[in-house]
Amino acid sequence: MRKLTSLAMAGALALGLASFTGQASADEDPIIIGAAIALSGFVQPYDDGPLKGAQLAIADINAKGGVLGRQLTIITADTKSDPAQGTNAAIEVLEQGAEMVMVTCDFDFGAAAALQATSMGKVTFSSCAGDPKFGVQGIGPLAYTMSLGTPAQGATLAEWAYKEKGWRKVYVEMDSMVEYFKSLCANFKIRWAELGGEIAGEDSFNFAEVKTFDGQVTRMKASSDADFVFMCTGTFDGPALIKQARNAGVNTPILASESMDGAFWLDAIPDLSDFYLGVYGSMFGNDPNANINDYVARYTAMHGEAPITAHSLTGYSLIEAWAMAAERAGSFDADATLEGVQPQLDPATYNGDTWQLARQVFFSDGPDPAPGDPQYEAALEYYRGRAYDERFEWDWGGRAGDWVAYRGLIESSDADFRRASEVLGVVIANHFLSGIDGFVSARLRAISSVTAGATLRIQSDQIGRHLGLVLQVRL
Secondary structure, eight states, rough: OOOOOOOOOOHTTTTTGGGGGGGGGGGSEEEEEEEESSEEEEEEEHHHHHHHHHHHHHHHHHHTTTTTTTTTEEEEOOOOOOOHHHHHHHHHHHHHHEEEEEEEEHHHHHHHHHHHHHHOOEEEEEEEEEEETTTTTOTTTEEEEEEEOHHHHHHHHIIIIIIIOOOEEEEEEEEEESSHHHHHHHHHHHHHHHHEEEEEEEEEEOOTTOOOOHHHHHHHHHOTTTTTTEEEOTTTHHHHHHHHHHHOOOOOOEOOOOOGSTTTTTTGGOOSEEEEEEOOSSSSOOSSHHHHHHHHHHHHOOOOOOOOSSSSSHHHHHHHHHHHHHHTTTTTOOOTTSSSSSOOOOOTTTTHHHHHHHHHHHHOOSSOOOOOOOOHHHHHHHHOOOOSSGGGGGOOTTTTTHHHHHHHHHHHHHHHHHHHHHEEEEEEHHHHHHHHHHHHHHHHHHSSSSEEEEEEEEEEETTTTOOOEEEEEEE
8 A cells, every 4th residue: 555654844854864763773673562551440450461461462472473573562551440541541652652552441441542542543452342332433443342242242141041041030230330331231131132031120320429239239139030130240349239239138140241250359259159250261270272271371370370350361362363464464554454545644743734634625514524535535635745655754663862863963953054044144244234334434535534434343242142233433
């Protein structure tokens, strides 16, 4: 493909000065993967395993020669389990040269970072965001997830309950705090109804607003005819709800999704039984798939402990998938498989700003037109005629020392230019003043019977920082 790449105009004019750095050296630098994820806070257990799984995958890939002949490395930035921090975390890893950005295992908590990364034209992966909005619908065409989507999760769990356990009546309990829980429960109920199952009752709460689960447990207990409870909750709220329900005498079997994965919370509910959930694999070394058991053993050897959830598998798979795509495409370019010119999206760059202007001039209000639309093609032609192409591509990523040297050359060149301008100005001024001097002297001699003259000159002050004009008249 042909891709117009971003470049500041000053850099384009000065490429010759910086030729000592050479583009070839960029191909020897490692490829940076940025993880803008929750390294702290209540979402951290969902991102810890995938990050460590990704680190294992990177080690495995690097041992085999890397991707397209280059090694991989991963850097991190903490969202602190706060969606509002996602944008800053993404910017932090992007500014360090991330070619791909890994975000939190959830649409609500990972969307901000994903939107920032894709706006810069970078591919982004969530390790395990299950809500379908993490993708083209809610983020854009450069967003991917390694999770089994909630339509499949909800339907699979409904079929298991109906066909494998023979249950017919369900009580549905849902935390409405995040989109994953809402779409999981919605898709479960769709498939449950198709199978002929009955909903004995349902309830919802928002974890961000409740302090106790007294009301939820009371209503759950009242639906004593339910064969099981289907819970759309996470490890940050589900354990407290289950503990309170069991303490209240609600011993109905409970079915949950991978959002309740992990044994780290089981100590809070001693002797928990009749609890079922669907996960990606067993992290206890007893999975029917020998490859997963081998993964757990190597993960444990690398990190000193076994994965706390099976979500770690999605982190490993994420790196595998991205590396495989890059090898097949022969490029790390997000649009390498697309034909023709692909506009730069980052408005902070010269090319990105040019594309934004083209959109404002040629696009109508509403959604952007698709490639092939007359408006899009007109904007693309405008962009093509003004943006810099790959002949001027330059990358300072990973070469901070060269950048400092380059900046020094520019500053030195600017200083020389200023000095040359000052000298030229003095020469021109002196020629001009010499003419005035001669004219004034001639006039004085014409009106005076004695020798008269005048002298104009430029003179600096005592410390040499300022120039002044001095007129001397002799009568």
